[in-house]
Amino acid sequence: MKMTIAEKIISSHCKKEVKAGELVIADVDFAIAQDGTAPLAIEVFKKMEQEKVLFPEKIAFFIDHSAPPPNREISALHKLMRDFAKKHKVKLHDVGEGVCHVVTTEKGYVKPGDLVVGADSHTSSYGALNAFATGVGSTDLAAVMASGKIWLRVPESIKIILTGKIPEGVYSKDIILYLMGKITSRGAVYKSIEFEGEVIEELSMEARFTISNMAMEMGAKAGIMRADEKTVKWLEGKVEEKITPVVPDEGASYDKIFEYDISNISPQVACPHSVDNVFPVEKVEGTPIQQAFIGTCTNGRLEDLQIAASILKGKRVHPDVRLIVAPASRTVYLEALKKGIISQLVEAKAAVVTPGCGCCVGTHNGIPADGENVISTANRNFKGRMGNPNSFIYLASPATVAASCLNGKITDPRRYLNE
Amino acid sequence: MSEKILKGKVHKLGDDINTDYIISGRYKFKTLDPNELARHLLEDICPDFYQKISPGDFIVAGENFGCGSSREQAPLAIKYAGIGAVIAKSFARIFYRNAINIGLPIIITDTDEINQDDTLLINLKKGAITVCNREKTLSITPFPSEILSIIEAGGLVEYFKKYGGWRI
Numbered sequence: 336m337k338m339t340i341a342e343k344i345i346s347s348h349c350k351k352e353v354k355a356g357e358l359v360i361a362d363v364d365f366a367i368a369q370d371g372t373a374p375l376a377i378e379v380f381k382k383m384e385q386e387k388v389l390f391p392e393k394i395a396f397f398i399d400h401s402a403p404p405p406n407r408e409i410s411a412l413h414k415l416m417r418d419f420a421k422k423h424k425v426k427l428h429d430v431g432e433g434v435c436h437v438v439t440t441e442k443g444y445v446k447p448g449d450l451v452v453g454a455d456s457h458t459s460s461y462g463a464l465n466a467f468a469t470g471v472g473s474t475d476l477a478a479v480m481a482s483g484k485i486w487l488r489v490p491e492s493i494k495i496i497l498t499g500k501i502p503e504g505v506y507s508k509d510i511i512l513y514l515m516g517k518i519t520s521r522g523a524v525y526k527s528i529e530f531e532g533e534v535i536e537e538l539s540m541e542a543r544f545t546i547s548n549m550a551m552e553m554g555a556k557a558g559i560m561r562a563d564e565k566t567v568k569w570l571e572g573k574v575e576e577k578i579t580p581v582v583p584d585e586g587a588s589y590d591k592i593f594e595y596d597i598s599n600i601s602p603q604v605a606c607p608h609s610v611d612n613v614f615p616v617e618k619v620e621g622t623p624i625q626q627a628f629i630g631t632c633t634n635g636r637l638e639d640l641q642i643a644a645s646i647l648k649g650k651r652v653h654p655d656v657r658l659i660v661a662p663a664s665r666t667v668y669l670e671a672l673k674k675g676i677i678s679q680l681v682e683a684k685a686a687v688v689t690p691g692c693g694c695c696v697g698t699h700n701g702i703p704a705d706g707e708n709v710i711s712t713a714n715r716n717f718k719g720r721m722g723n724p725n726s727f728i729y730l731a732s733p734a735t736v737a738a739s740c741l742n743g744k745i746t747d748p749r750r751y752l753n754e
Numbered sequence: 755m756s757e758k759i760l761k762g763k764v765h766k767l768g769d770d771i772n773t774d775y776i777i778s779g780r781y782k783f784k785t786l787d788p789n790e791l792a793r794h795l796l797e798d799i800c801p802d803f804y805q806k807i808s809p810g811d812f813i814v815a816g817e818n819f820g821c822g823s824s825r826e827q828a829p830l831a832i833k834y835a836g837i838g839a840v841i842a843k844s845f846a847r848i849f850y851r852n853a854i855n856i857g858l859p860i861i862i863t864d865t866d867e868i869n870q871d872d873t874l875l876i877n878l879k880k881g882a883i884t885v886c887n888r889e890k891t892l893s894i895t896p897f898p899s900e901i902l903s904i905i906e907a908g909g910l911v912e913y914f915k916k917y918g919g920w921r922i
Contacts, residue, residue, distance in 0.1 A: 358900045383914040456824040472826040472852035521818040697779045717774040724798040
């Protein structure tokens with residue numbers, strides 16, 4: 336049988352050859368949960384009358400969505416996580432360590448060919464490492480803690496081939512937003528996407544994570560890339576085991592194959608209130624903004640901060656704009672400090688907050704006021720997403736967000752490229 | 755599957771109802787109490803939704819219901835608000851998993867045939883929806899047998915308690 340990457344990885348985790356459409360119970364290599372989902376998983380684990388986490392070394396909890404806690408109710412949920420992690424010897428990444436998906440990859444918890452689940456929808460991020468990684472719920476996670484396994488329907492696959500030369504001022508965020516506009520937020524529901532082509536090969540690992548991260552915004556179950564030299568180099572020093580890349584078979588079956596030449600695309604902006612409401616930046620330039628946010632599992636890595644700082648250094652954020660920056664992890668934060676990136680951002684008037692998810696998900700660290708427009712490097716712009724249903728969220732690359740900060744309105748970053 | 759026949763009134767919503775709309779992150783991170791979450795069900799897009807529903811009523815929506823985050827609090831809030839089932843043209847995949855895992859009936863059918871304020875009679879076992887006020891019958895896409903066994907148990911907690919682990 337000719338198999339897709341998803342079929343190969345799932346087959347190797349249920350010890351039989353399976354094809355799209357089959358329902359299986361699969362072994363899980365690694366599982367994560369965060370402070371919005373782990374407390375419920377712990378409750379469910381207790382309700383299942385389970386005593387023991389079967390493979391605690393394969394489970395990690397992250398306190399990132401409300402970190403540090405903004406109120407005592409959340410403090411209590413964090414304590415519940417810490418106590419459970421200590422008792423069951425589950426890995427715990429506490430306040431300040433950063434966003435789960437970024438820390439998971441930095442720590443080398445995921446390698447090519449792995450089957451990873453996470454009680455967080457953007458678990459699809461690890462697809463950039465040639466793993467089958469998918470978001471699940473809290474009850475799923477409780478079942479994984481109890482049994483080391485999960486029920487899965489083997490997904491059909493879609494192939495997206497990206498060709499052409501990446502234009503100046505266009506980044507991986509623009510590429511995935513462009514694809515969002517084409518494929519829409521329900522264009523890949525239940526499917527596993529395989530991204531390939533010269534454009535993917537050209538991107539850094541950090542930039543590739545941005546694309547796999549947002550694959551789920553098309554409804555996809557996974558967003559997988561092939562492992563190449565960049566993948567192997569990136570995993571050096573993080574993963575000790577031998578790396579065995581998973582490639583799809585010639586003649587494997589795909590529901591659809593899309594091919595896009597991105598040579599002539601502009602920077603892209605997703606407008607309120609849906610991620611597929613995407614326009615080239617030229618169409619929305621001039622829209623006033625009151626808040627800007629650089630961070631998240633989508634675009635809070637070192638490369639992202641570096642791109643923003645290259646536009647902001649030596650300048651000042653517009654007086655009508657608040658710029659909030661959340662480095663995605665402590666490692667990113669430290670590197671950005673050493674390289675002087677944080678100084679450049681703070682000198683430009685950025686407010687740097689603790690590594691975490693708060694601003695993106697509306698728990699704290701920058702809830703916009705009624706009627707305000709926000710430009711953000713995050714992955715979602717749903718009404719109310721940042722904590723106020725009467726505000727308006729625009730999604731863009733770190734470059735577009737930085738350029739917009741300087742002008743107080745949405746701005747094409749290409750205006751600042753050669754300064 | 756349960757022999758129980760579900761009966762209730764229809765509350766109709768559109769396409770792409772995401773989990774942030776179903777239960778805002780403002781509440782999700784604050785409490786584990788599903789009854790408290792239920793009081794804020796859909797409030798950002800339908801103010802006072804919780805006050806407008808009666809136990810057993812149905813949410814009827816279009817494509818991609820439950821898209822967005824992995825929050826299991828979304829189907830939990832719906833279940834604890836007393837909603838008998840969610841009926842949609844299609845569901846986002848994590849919501850679909852979560853609903854099955856917590857024992858909230860979800861039904862896939864062509865919801866263009868159902869109107870706001872219709873009264874429905876649903877027989878999950880027979881796989882049929884009757885629109886009482888218009889004497890119309892719709893068919894339901896059946897679940898695979900493996901998933902049916904989780905639903906029959908009343909969700910994954912009961913399934914694990916009953917079988918002590920996986921039996922698929």
